Amino acid sequence: MVLHPLGLSKVLHLQRGGIDLQTPAGVQFVPYASLEVRGFTDDSVQAEHTAISPWWFALSNDTRRQALDRLAIVQEILTGYRYGWPSEDNPGEPFHPFGPGFNASLRQRAIAMERRLAGTQDSSNGGSSPAVGFSTIKRWITLYEQAGLRALVDGRSARDRKDFSDLDSRFRQIVEDVISPFDGTASAVNVAELQRRVWLGMKEGGLSRDIVPERMSAEYVSWRYSVCGSRPRAHRSAKVRKRSAHQPSPIVHPSHVSMDTTRADNLVHDELRQTSYSVEITVIISVATRVVLALRVTPRSVNSIEAGLCLYDAMRPFSLKVEGTNVDDWRWAGVPRSLESPLFPPRREVTHESTTLQGLHHIPGIRPSSFRTDHGAAFMAGHFMGLLRDFGISLWPSRVGASTDNAHIERFWETIQRALQQIPGYKGRNTSQRGRRIVVADQPLMTAHELETYLRRFVALDYHRAPHDGLKIGGLESQRITPLEYFDFAMEACGDITVPQHPDLIYEFLPIRWLTIGHAGTEYKGLSYDSDALDAYRHVRRGTFRADDTAAPFMYDPRDCTRLWFRDPESGRVTEIPSRHQHLLTMPLTQRIRDKAVDAIAARGGNSRLRRQTSTQQIIDELGSLYQAPPAKEWNATMTAERLRFETAQRDHAEAAEAWKRVSKATRRTSTPTMAAKSTDSWIDDAWPDLEGK
DSSP states (O other), X not given: OEEETTEEEEEEEEOSSEEEEEETTEEEEEEGGGEEEOOOSSSSOOXXXXXXXXXXXXXXXXXXHHHHHHHHHHHHHHXXXXXXXXXXXXXXXXXXXXXXXXXXXXXXXXXXXXXXIIIIOOTTTTTOSOOOOHHHHHHHHHHHHHHGGGGGSOHXXXXXXXXXXXXXXXXXXXXXXXXXXXXXXXXXOOHHHHHHHHHHHHHHTTOOGGGSOHHHHHHHHHHHHHHHOSSHHHHHHHHHHTTSOSSOOOOOSTTEEEEEEEEOSBOEEETTTTEEEOOEEEEEEETTXXXXXXXXXXXXXXXXXXXXXXXXXXXXXXXXXXXXXXXXXXXXXXXXXXXXXXSSOOOOOOOOOTTOOOEEEEEOOOOOSEEEEOSOHHHHSHHHHHHHHHTTOEEEEOOTTOGGGGHHHHHHHHHTHHHHTTSTTBOOSSGGGOOSOXXXXXXXXXXXXXXXXXXXXXXXXXXGGSOOTTOOOTTOTTSOOOHHHHHHHHHHHHOOOOXXXXXXXXXXXXXXXXXXXXXXXXXXXXEEEOOGGGGGGTTOOTTSSSTTSOEEEXXXXXXXXXEEEEEOTTTOOEEEEEBTTGGGOOSOOOHHHHHHHHHHHHHTTOGGGOOTTHHHHHIIIIISSOOOOOOOHHHHHHHHHHHHHHHHHHHHHHHHHHHHHHHHHHHHHHSOOOHHHHHHOTTOOOOOOOTTOO
């Protein structure tokens, strides 16, 4: 089939210098040089005559389709066949009264076609031709007989249309100068204000408004602003998009992870102060597999210690058990039963059966090989950077202002909305989505720990088991794959990277404080700590632990200042060193609370300013009577956050203690306890002292 200026034509013979074409006007010889071949893939047009080709393909698809529909109508009226000749007839053609065989006048045939197009179309038309009038059809026939296919093209569609590139370059530069500030930092304005700023810029530049058409200039300003977006958030996205890559990062190993923190869009309940407050969610995700390796709910704002403990969670395998309607929390599933057992547990398949929720759901643990974060203070702090260095993890910080560098975890925040919107206290992504009432009386808020437990259940039972559109396997692109299935596939293909699982693993993630051990224990920030585990190291020689002094390393958790931890160099066991006054504490004691107390003492002049009668005399002189001032609002929020940190610390260290109990049960049957273990393990029964001297 060849598109000829007279319409569709058919190749009859191949000659030495060209082809014989059967055109609506008869057989014509066309040289090969006058043909442009388009391909031989279907029954549509495979070539065009060069006399029509450039003009024809300058038209839009809709315009060409409309012209071919008109050509089919005209050819059926004149010849009885839509394609113009009997050899390419459709079933049933010719239909009455079309073609010369029915002896109908041209007027009668045009009226019959009008009726068909109005509602009695034959199935051969396919309903694609619009209903038109008798006079229009006659005009098409006249135009075709005069100029062929070219005359059937709508003149308005073929009319030359001026492009924006025809606008004066000085005008376009002024528009760019007006639009450029809208990069997410400036508030959005309407198009009328933009047009005013452009006119003002033209006046200041000495340009007349007559150099550009008024209508086209308005269209250009509107179009140029629409490219940036309608709101500041869209403006920021458009700016970031210019810096984003056009292909995904070639990351295939599950050990390449991404970490981020975001504000939870739900309020939580403070049981102590009976109020609601906001928290943050910190997540580590495997980029290649989209598996969530760690999730913690933390106070605002997350610090480097909490970021490091989230990394601690990512290195530990967990499991969640569903039994009937009971669902437990994530449990550390990688602690060896005894120290004699392998510290590297064999890798298990983490994919869960898709037909039921019952049973164990595994959350894998892995040692990251690279870490993608933003430039948050918690991730750039010395403690967190030191952890990455100690574990041999490469840090890949995102470019400043390029949020798409960490796109995978940014997309996860959209996914987790599905979980947050199901529970009470949801307040929306921003103020424009916020309702008048967030806290409802008959819908009690979750506590921070309950929110963390709920989100972890959502990850294990919903997100990990749902197919992910971003996960594809070569050759199986059409198959749906869950994050856990892809993790198993990737681990088989790339190999395993694990961390030795040990009850004392958490202490690798705490900061170190070098303190001197004396006969009364050790002191740090005004608090005294002591334990019988320090007896062998109270008066050590210089250089025992580090050169040039007698200081020893203690692990310190800013979330819990009531104790330190000391690793015995002989046994390698980490032992808790409690504060001497731990039994007097009835409230959480974090580093921030302790520092607040120290600052208050310093503010009053220290101990030298405090005498027995000082307080009584000050009350009489300044107040006359006692008055309890209400605490500051910001300090209430601080106490709530510090209590959450203290409670989280208790759970973290209790988890390590529980792991040691599992190890101790097996060790007691197979080995003799060391001196250090005897002083700390709860399963050893010391003999009662002889109080009567017998």
